[in-house]
Amino acid sequence: MLMHRIDEFKNTKLPVVEIFQSISGEGISAGYIVTFVRIGGCNLRCSYCDTVYSHEEASCANLWLTPEEIYERVAALGCRDILCTGGEPLELNKAKRYLPLFLASKGLRVRIETNGSCPVYSDEEIRAFCGALFPELYYVLDVKCPSSGFHKSTIFEENYVSLRKGDEIKFVVGHKDDIEYSFDIIDRYKDIFSSKKVVINFSTVFNKMEPAELVEILKEKQRYFTQNNLKVRLSLQLHKFIWNPELRGV
Ligand code: SF4
Numbered sequence: 001m002l003m004h005r006i007d008e009f010k011n012t013k014l015p016v017v018e019i020f021q022s023i024s025g026e027g028i029s030a031g032y033i034v035t036f037v038r039i040g041g042c043n044l045r046c047s048y049c050d051t052v053y054s055h056e057e058a059s060c061a062n063l064w065l066t067p068e069e070i071y072e073r074v075a076a077l078g079c080r081d082i083l084c085t086g087g088e089p090l091e092l093n094k095a096k097r098y099l100p101l102f103l104a105s106k107g108l109r110v111r112i113e114t115n116g117s118c119p120v121y122s123d124e125e126i127r128a129f130c131g132a133l134f135p136e137l138y139y140v141l142d143v144k145c146p147s148s149g150f151h152k153s154t155i156f157e158e159n160y161v162s163l164r165k166g167d168e169i170k171f172v173v174g175h176k177d178d179i180e181y182s183f184d185i186i187d188r189y190k191d192i193f194s195s196k197k198v199v200i201n202f203s204t205v206f207n208k209m210e211p212a213e214l215v216e217i218l219k220e221k222q223r224y225f226t227q228n229n230l231k232v233r234l235s236l237q238l239h240k241f242i243w244n245p246e247l248r249g250v
Contacts (some may be wrong), residue, residue, distance in 0.1 A: 006130050009102060012095040013064040014041035015057045016056050017036065020249045021077045025239035027140050027168050027201050029111060034081040035074050037103070042088045044147040045234050047211045048174065048205045053248070054087040058095075061238065074103065082110045090118040101126065106137030116169075117143040117153040120162045139167045140201075143185055145178035160189055165197045171233065174205035181215055186230065194229040201235035206245060211236055 024034045033129040041057030042049075053061065056226065065073075074082060084100040089112055089186040091097060101121065104110040114120065121140055141159055144150045163169075186193065193200060204214050215234060218225075225232045243250045 001122075001151075005128065006098075006102065006105060007061075008130070009095065009098050010068055011066055011179045013066060014070065014096045014099055015059070015062040015226055016065050016070060017051075017054045017062055018249055019070065019073050019077075021079055022250050023238065023242075024081075024083055024111075025237045026235050027097065027111075027202065027228050028199050028232070028233075029081070029083070030235065032081060033078045033197060034083045034111075035077060035079045036083050036085060037053070037074060038072065039086045039089050039099060041091060041094065042115070042155060043091055044085055044088065044117060044144070044148075046115075046144065046150055048148065048172070048208065050206070051085075054197065055060075055095075057087075060093065068101055071103060071222045073104055074108070075106075078222065080107075080109050082108045083113060085113040086115075088115050088118060090114045090120065098129060100137065101135065104137045105130040105133060109136045109138075111138045111140060114142065115150075115153075116144055116159065117155060119146070119149070119155065120159050120175055122162065124242055139163065141167065141169045143169055143182065145171055145173055147174035147178050147182050147208075148172070151181065152167065152197060156185070156189065157168050160192045160198075163192070163196050163198050167196070168199040168201055170201040172203045172205055173214065174208040179214075183221065190228045190230060193231075197231065199228060200232045202237045203237065206240055 017040045021035050100110045100112045198228045
């Protein structure tokens with residue numbers, strides 16, 4: 001794995017799709033005002049992707065900014081809560097992997113939305129990058145389901161072991177097979193999710209499954225969730241209900 005140190009990293013140009021402030025639309029941060037940093041390039045191509053414009057690192061629409069320049073833009077917006085998203089922020093062997101860590105090392109509270117196919121930071125990697133400092137970092141870890149077309153890309157054990165209180169996982173479901181797949185994963189890793197108090201979010205593929213149907217399925221499973229001390233919740237993409245679902249930068 002390519003390891004970076006903060007001093008070497010500072011002057012590297014990174015592909016930035018957009019930086020803007022809005023409410024967080026999903027997960028446990030939903031409804032809070034955050035600054036989004038959307039980084040370019042993704043190693044997956046999910047069937048339902050709603051940020052296709054972020055797939056390519058080399059897109060001429062991307063801004064190429066150093067981490068310091070990104071920090072300056074973020075700091076100017078005045079919000080301490082940052083959502084690093086993409087694309088995929090944690091792709092291996094790419095300098096952009098270290099941007100969330102860099103922003104967190106500046107004292108920002110950073111939540112990383114990752115597609116689950118790349119390893120989250122190890123303690124060793126954090127220490128190598130920014131010394132003994134353990135910054136405020138949280139993960140929203142996607143568990144890709146069959147309808148994404150990339151469920152075989154998800155890495156489980158490696159990532160789940162590193163999750164901590166305040167982290168969350170997300171299942172985006174479009175049909176019954178996705179639900180069954182999600183419940184199998186939850187059953188397999190329930191002890192980890194329960195002991196680490198990981199929040200489990202269920203979301204629907206927009207316009208593919210009715211949220212009401214998903215609520216009924218979650219209600220049917222409630223006894224199991226309670227018995228296993230699992231925190232399971234519905235998480236709809238708020239921004240798609242507030243604004244035109246096609247709108248960017250909101
Ligand atoms: S991982 Fe996210 S950005 Fe990448 S293709 Fe899937 S939905 Fe789109």
